[in-house]
Amino acid sequence: MIDIRPATVDDVPALAALRWEFRAGRATATEDRSAFLARCAEWMRTALIGDWRAWVAVDGDRAGGVRGESDAIVGHVWLCAIGKIPNPSGQRERQAYISNFYVRPTARGGLGRRLLQQAIDWADANGVEYALLTPTPRSRGLYGRHGFHVSEDWLIRPVRGKGL
Ligand SMILES: CC(C)(COP(=O)(O)OP(=O)(O)OC[C@H]1O[C@@H](n2cnc3c(N)ncnc32)[C@H](O)[C@@H]1OP(=O)(O)O)[C@@H](O)C(=O)NCCC(=O)NCCS
Numbered sequence: 001m002i003d004i005r006p007a008t009v010d011d012v013p014a015l016a017a018l019r020w021e022f023r024a025g026r027a028t029a030t031e032d033r034s035a036f037l038a039r040c041a042e043w044m045r046t047a048l049i050g051d052w053r054a055w056v057a058v059d060g061d062r063a064g065g066v067r068g069e070s071d072a073i074v075g076h077v078w079l080c081a082i083g084k085i086p087n088p089s090g091q092r093e094r095q096a097y098i099s100n101f102y103v104r105p106t107a108r109g110g111l112g113r114r115l116l117q118q119a120i121d122w123a124d125a126n127g128v129e130y131a132l133l134t135p136t137p138r139s140r141g142l143y144g145r146h147g148f149h150v151s152e153d154w155l156i157r158p159v160r161g162k163g164l
Helices: 009-024 033-048 111-125 137-145
Strands: 002-006 052-059 073-083 094-103 128-132
Touching: 002 111, 009 033, 009 052, 009 073, 009 094, 033 052, 052 111, 073 111, 094 111, 111 128, 111 137
Parallel strands: 094 128
Antiparallel strands: 002 052, 052 073, 073 094
16 A cells, blocks of 8 residues: 655655656766765755655555655655745735656556645645646646646746856
8 A cells, every 4th residue: 555644854865766766767867876866865854854845655565664765665746835925915925836746657547646636735734825836748637637727927037047
């Protein structure tokens, strides 16, 4: 059985490994795997005690009761709460950026929907006005079924300064 729960810093090594699996599977990595895992884990530890939160899907058959065991975490979704400047007119005062949404190929088929719903439920309960994300062509249907649509309210501008 696969359960979904909030991620903790104990999960970070597994989450960094899953990030590598997700992103290095899409484009050729220019960074060495172990260097990336160390850098990503450091970032995730800081993020999870800051404005980010994540939910993980844990395969009970693989978990053996050991939290953070990398094989047991088969999917995740991340959300960053972005504060708005306070308004005196009763508006919700956060946006939520949803990212790093990934389910291992062998666990796909209903799990993505369950993970995404966790992020949406958190946003609903925590003063979020809009949840934002960038879809892939393949994932648009899933997002559409969860109420995401193309907005006319936002303008975006790519920023390409020098360096990272
Ligand atoms: C997106 C993803 C997390 C969904 O998990 P899932 O368990 O497959 O999702 P569900 O079974 O609950 O929902 C099925 C929907 O997911 C989307 N989906 C399915 N496979 C997908 C894939 N390989 N890539 C992107 N989206 C996919 C489709 O919208 C699908 O609906 P459809 O069958 O009507 O087209 C998972 O497929 C995945 O990790 N894909 C690769 C990473 C990715 O594309 N992440 C999203 C980037 S915006």
